Amino acid sequence: xxxxxxxxxxxxxxxxxxxxxxxxxxxxxxxxxxxxxxxxxxxxxxxxxxxxxxxxxxxxxxxxxxxxxxxxxxxxxxxxxxxxxxxxxxxxxxxxxxxxxxxxxxxxxxxxxxxxxxxxxxxxxxxxxxxxxxxxxxxxxxxxxxxxxxxxxxxxxxxxxxxxxxxxxxxxxxxxxxxxxxxxxxxxxxxxxxxxxxxxxxxxxxxxxxxxxxxxxxxxxxxxxxxxxxxxxxxxxxxxxxxxxxxxxxxxxxxxxxxxxxxxxxxxxxxxxxxxxxxxxxxxxxxxxxxxxxxxxxxxxxxxxxxxxxxxxxxxxxxxxxxxxxxxxxxxxxxxxxxxxxxxxxxxxxxxxxxxxxxxxxxxx
Amino acid sequence: xxxxxxxxxxxxxxxxxxxxxxxxxxxxxxxxxxxxxxxxxxxxxxxxxxxxxxxxxxxxxxxxxxxxxxxxxxxxxxxxxxxxxxxxxxxxxxxxxxxxxxxxxxxxxxxxxxxxxxxxxxxxxxxxxxxxxxxxxxxxxxxxxxxxxxxxxxxxxxxxxxxxxxxxxxxxxxxxxxxxxxxxxxxxxxxxxxxxxxxxxxxxxxxxxxxxxxxxxxxxxxxxxxxxxxxxxxxxxxxxxxxxxxxxxxxxxxxxxxxxxxxxxxxxxxxxxxxxxxxxxxxxxxxxxxxxxxxxxxxxxxxxxxxxxxxxxxxxxxxxxx
Numbered sequence: 021x022x023x024x025x026x027x028x029x030x031x032x033x034x035x036x037x038x039x040x041x042x043x044x045x046x047x048x049x050x051x052x053x054x055x056x057x058x059x060x061x062x063x064x065x066x067x068x069x070x071x072x073x074x075x076x077x078x079x080x081x082x083x084x085x086x087x088x089x090x091x092x093x094x095x096x097x098x099x100x101x102x103x104x105x106x107x108x109x110x111x112x113x114x115x116x117x118x119x120x121x122x123x124x125x126x127x128x129x130x131x132x133x134x135x136x137x138x139x140x141x142x143x144x145x146x147x148x149x150x151x152x153x154x155x156x157x158x159x160x161x162x163x164x165x166x167x168x169x170x171x172x173x174x175x176x177x178x179x180x181x182x183x184x185x186x187x188x189x190x191x192x193x194x195x196x197x198x199x200x201x202x203x204x205x206x207x208x209x210x211x212x213x214x215x216x217x218x219x220x221x222x223x224x225x226x227x228x229x230x231x232x233x234x235x236x237x238x239x240x241x242x243x244x245x246x247x248x249x250x251x252x253x254x255x256x257x258x259x260x261x262x263x264x265x266x267x268x269x270x271x272x273x274x275x276x277x278x279x280x281x282x283x284x285x286x287x288x289x290x291x292x293x294x295x296x297x298x299x300x301x302x303x304x305x306x307x308x309x310x311x312x313x314x315x316x317x318x319x320x321x322x323x324x325x326x327x328x329x330x331x332x333x334x335x336x337x338x339x340x341x342x343x344x345x346x347x348x349x350x351x352x353x354x355x356x357x358x359x360x361x362x363x364x365x366x367x368x369x370x371x372x373x374x375x376x377x378x379x380x381x382x383x384x385x
Numbered sequence: 386x387x388x389x390x391x392x393x394x395x396x397x398x399x400x401x402x403x404x405x406x407x408x409x410x411x412x413x414x415x416x417x418x419x420x421x422x423x424x425x426x427x428x429x430x431x432x433x434x435x436x437x438x439x440x441x442x443x444x445x446x447x448x449x450x451x452x453x454x455x456x457x458x459x460x461x462x463x464x465x466x467x468x469x470x471x472x473x474x475x476x477x478x479x480x481x482x483x484x485x486x487x488x489x490x491x492x493x494x495x496x497x498x499x500x501x502x503x504x505x506x507x508x509x510x511x512x513x514x515x516x517x518x519x520x521x522x523x524x525x526x527x528x529x530x531x532x533x534x535x536x537x538x539x540x541x542x543x544x545x546x547x548x549x550x551x552x553x554x555x556x557x558x559x560x561x562x563x564x565x566x567x568x569x570x571x572x573x574x575x576x577x578x579x580x581x582x583x584x585x586x587x588x589x590x591x592x593x594x595x596x597x598x599x600x601x602x603x604x605x606x607x608x609x610x611x612x613x614x615x616x617x618x619x620x621x622x623x624x625x626x627x628x629x630x631x632x633x634x635x636x637x638x639x640x641x642x643x644x645x646x647x648x649x650x651x652x653x654x655x656x657x658x659x660x661x662x663x664x665x666x667x668x669x670x671x672x673x674x675x676x677x678x679x680x681x682x683x684x685x686x687x688x689x690x691x692x693x694x695x696x697x698x699x700x701x702x703x704x705x706x707x
Contacts, residue, residue, distance in 0.1 A: 044521075217405035222682045224645035225663055226410075229675065232667045233416045315530055319649050322532050323664065338533065342653070344550070347540045357533035365528035372524070 038377035045373035048366035055363055059175035063134040065146045066169035067155060071330065074154070074164035077102065079350055081115055082159045082167075085125060097125040101154050123153025159352035161340055167352055174332035174356065179363060181248055181333075182313030186306050188252035190259065194302060197263030198290045202271055212264065218257040227254055227316060231325035240331045247326050251313050259305060266298045304378050311367040318360050334360050392695060399687050403680070407460075410679045411453050414672055422469065423670075439469075456676060466673035468666075474677045477662065482681060484553060485651075485658035489643045491574060492581040493636070500586050501632070504593025509620070511598060519590065526587035531580055531646050535653035538576045549573050551655035573656075580650045585639055592635055596628040603627075626700075633697040640689030644682055 039045045058065060074080075080102050089095040103118040131145045149155040158167040200211040218226070230250040234243065270276065271294060279289045320326035321335025329336065334356035340346055341353045420426070422439055439445075444452045459466060465474035507519045542548040549555065553573050554566075561569055600606060601624055609619045648660025655661070659678055666674035 213401065213405060217402055217409060220402060220683050220687055221406055221410065221679065222641060222644040222648075222686055224648045224660070225679055225682050228648070228664060228667050229410065229413055229679070232670070233413065311528070318530055319532060322649070323652065338536070341536055344539070344543055347536060348543055351540075354533075354536065357530065357536065360530050360533065361528055364530070365524060368524055368528055 035374055035377050039370055039373050042373045044369050048369040051362060051366045052370070055175065055359070055366075056179060059172055059179055060137065062169075062172035062176055064136055064142065064144070066166070066172050067131065067145050067148045068166040068169040069132045069134065070169075070173050070332075072165060072169065074160070076104065077154065077156075077160055077164040078162050079113075079346075080104075080154075080156055080160040080164065081350075082352055083154065083156050084117070085155075098122045099125060099149060099153060099155055101152075121152075123150045123155075125149055125155065158355055159350065161337070161353065167337075167355065170332040170337060171334070171355060171359065174334050174337055175359065177244065177327055177331065178314060178318060178334040178356075178360065181244070181251065181317045182310045184248045185251035185255070185313045186309065188249060189254075189256040190302055190306055192252065193256035193259035194263050194295050194298065195291075196256065197260035198267050198295050198298075200260070201264035201267030202286065202290050202294060204268075208264070212261065215257040215260055219261075223254050224316075224319070227251075227320060228323065228325055230254075231320055240328070243328060244331075247317065247320070251316055254316070255309060255313070259309075262301070262305070263295075263298055266301065267294055270294050270297050300378075304374060307367075307374055308371045311364040311371070314360065314364055314367070318356075388695070388698060391698060392691075395691055395694065399691070402687065403683065406683050407457065407676070407680060408453070411456065411676060412449065414670075414675050415449050415452070420670070456673075460677075460680070465677040468674045469669060469671045474673050477674065478659075478677060478681055481657060481659050481662045481678075482685075484656065485644070485647060485660065486685075487570075488574065488577055488581070488647060488651075488656065488658060489640065491578045492585060492643060493639065495578065495582050496586045496589050496639070499582075500589035501593050501629070503586075503590045505597060505620075505625070507590065507594040508597035508601070516594075519594075523587035523590050526583050529584065531584055532649040532653050534583065535576070535580045535650050538580060539653065542576060548576050553657055577647075577650050577654045577656055581643060581646060584646060585643060589632075589635070589639065593628065593632060596631055597624060600624045600628045630697065630701045633693055633700060635693075636696065637690035637693035640693075641686045644686060 039049060063069075083099045083102070085097050085099050087094060087097050089098075099122075100117040100119055101121070101123065102115040104113060104115055106112075107114045126148045128144050128146065129148045130143050131148050133141065133143045136142050147155070156166050156168065158171065160166055161170070196211065196215070200208045200215075227250065230253065231247070234246055234250075238246070267290075276289060276293055279293045284292070317326055317333065318335030318338070321333045322338050324336070324339060327333035327336050337356040338354070341357070346353050422436060422445070426436065444455050447455070456466070463475075465478070468474055468477060503519060507516045510516045538548075539550055542550050549572060551573075553570060555561075555569050555573075558566065558569055601620075606619060606624050609623045610616075614623075644660070647658060648664060650656070651658040651661040652664055659682060663675060663678040663682065666678060
């Protein structure tokens with residue numbers, strides 16, 4: 021087992037400083053801030069509401085935006101609608117631009133009503149197109165839904181599910197490891213064997229079994245919460261073992277003995293006196309494990325076991341890309357994959373920097 | 386302590402672990418609301434008698450605890466039961482496990498033969514441009530979701546036609562000669578191996594780099610240098626051996642993460658391995674098949690860790706049996 025750095029010596033401000041000082045980490049932080057902003061402002065930025073679908077325009081390619089008109093002069097941005105036709109030679113549906121009518125792009129115009137952050141009622145959208153026009157920045161999917169809007173709405177799930185799972189798995193792992201380490205003896209033995217058993221099941225196998233238990237007829241909120249719970253159930257065991265190891269050494273310190281001496285209950289001693297000592301490590305470990313949760317959720321949804329249609333998540337949007345015909349002729353369906361990649365990469369780069377800041381001996385970077 | 390005693394002790398330690406795993410997973414699977422006979426029930430040509438027979442055969446008419454005991458009894462006897470499709474579970478596993486082992490074997494071989502040298506190169510060029518480039522590349526490798534990378538390679542395969550787009554063998558496999566068969570399998574393995582290789586390479590390279598950097602700072606390396614040994618001798622004779630030892634433990638972990646990571650890759654490439662088997666079994670709620678493949682996955686993982694520990698003991702006799 022890798023030896024743990026002394027987590028009580030570092031200063032929390034220095035973490036942020038080291039992230040801002042490192043060139044890569046700073047850029048990664050900016051990228052993440054942009055991604056999260058875009059995702060939280062999804063209903064404002066995206067021109068189409070969550071449940072929009074245009075059955076006439078399945079797999080419509082990305083709309084082109086023109087700023088130079090036919091006469092070669094600069095013009096206000098406009099776009100053309102796509103027209104669907106059936107190619108009798110190749111027996112396939114194709115789209116061509118319908119050049120008969122221009123549609124101007126409108127900014128901050130009134131459109132579909134929505135509630136920003138769930139409570140601010142608004143009806144202005146960042147961009148939209150004149151009546152009758154269709155503007156699909158990244159094309160549409162099989163149901164004629166705007167890919168760009170769905171990417172933003174899907175990001176709300178994909179980028180937050182990891183943090184929510186952390187809020188379940190880390191307290192669970194802390195308390196489990198705390199109890200196991202504090203009581204020691206038989207309790208410790210049994211609790212650690214159970215944790216080891218969970219760790220020895222290949223984690224992805226456990227993940228799909230847990231996900232398959234979920235009943236099919238759930239509301240999307242229920243399903244989302246249960247997926248969070250499942251992701252959390254995978255991660256806590258390994259973490260609780262580390263906490264237990266730390267507790268074993270902390271419990272011999274004077275302040276713990278003092279707490280026992282004044283008659284504090286066991287749980288009080290664990291929660292109020294021992295576990296706070298592990299907090300520094302916990303915070304670092306949490307930051308480092310966010311990307312793995314993002315990857316797990318997207319993998320699960322990709323298999324169809326995670327977030328279900330009609331809700332969007334980056335994983336289940338990629339599900340459509342499983343068909344050959346889609347990945348060859350409709351490359352815009354792959355965009356969620358790039359976003360997962362960018363988000364995970366940014367988290368990893370920041371995580372590396374934090375690890376370096378916390379543990380000056382580590383040469384991982 | 387001699388090696389044999391150590392191995393025996395470790396195997397005895399894992400038995401209660403496997404027992405616990407089997408209890409946890411059995412009850413989890415039985416919680417699933419899917420009817421294992423749903424497919425048969427939908428089939429109009431299946432009579433009620435056949436259904437009753439299936440219920441009896443799979444033990445579905447008894448309480449869960451009895452089902453578990455029945456399962457455990459037959460598992461210990463080596464009988465893994467039947468799938469819902471009527472095939473023997475053991476036959477299915479016999480067909481799939483070698484495929485997964487083949488895949489992971491190739492991946493581990495390549496990651497080690499590339500990752501270790503790259504780690505050494507990065508450590509020796511610490512903070513120089515080469516090291517920076519390798520660090521960036523490993524960050525990228527760690528961040529690509531395996532299924533997404535697999536999809537990208539599939540596009541590549543379809544567009545160029547250089548590689549088959551899935552499976553392990555071509556349609557005319559049985560007509561090929563001995564060498565033809567081997568090349569055919571290797572040809573199908575290229576893309577899945579590339580995906581898993583890229584993903585596990587990064588971690589290994591970083592670890593090796595970190596270990597070597599740690600060792601290079603230690604007193605005995607300084608001493609060896611002070612003694613006037615050539616830099617090559619210091620690094621390859623003194624530092625490297627101690628930097629590689631912790632890597633052996635990593636082999637077990639790597640095996641574990643490969644088993645998990647392989648599931649998605651196998652799924653995208655339609656590769657007939659254990660990961661895809663368990664995925665299909667879970668979707669059909671085929672209890673016997675899920676249980677058996679889960680246990681096999683766990684046993685493989687535990688064995689992988691055990692093997693790594695034994696190897697470590699061989700290369701580093703100072704290690705105590707924990």
